[in-house]
Amino acid sequence: MTTTTAPIALATALASFDALWSPRIVNRVNDYDVRIAKVQGEHVWHAHDDTDEFFLVLDGELHISLREPAGERTVVLPKGSVFTVPRGTEHRPAAPSGAAILMFEPTGTPTTGDRHDEIPSHVDSTTGHLLD
Ligand code: NI
DSSP states (O other): OOOOOOOOHHHHHTTTOOBBTOEEEEEEEEEEEEEEEEEEEOOOOEESSSSOOEEEEEEEEEEEEEEETTTTEEEEETOOOEEOTTTTTEEEEEEEEEEEEEEEEEOOOOOOOSEEHHHHHSSSOOOEEOOO
């Protein structure tokens, strides 16, 4: 897929799939993917050694737990919030009540990072799927 020539309605794109923690690639910018995902419950602790990871909350509320040198903390992102997880930082996204999110990261970045805890069955370890 290359950059699309028509506008993409995120609401329509979100309505086109149901899978949780299974990002869809809606567009590309240079060598970055714009991905959207529906999420609920907890993802898995993981880290991306070579890239930051950008999150925008489209709907609901996203929590991201972070393991930093000073200790563990959780940032809470209401709808409309953005946050970037720095490269190398172990993190675990979660959405107790469900959320829709947009991520911006280099094409080919695995959702479960370069290192991770055991991947639970509800988490799709992928570099993103194309929209139908
Ligand atoms: Ni990540």
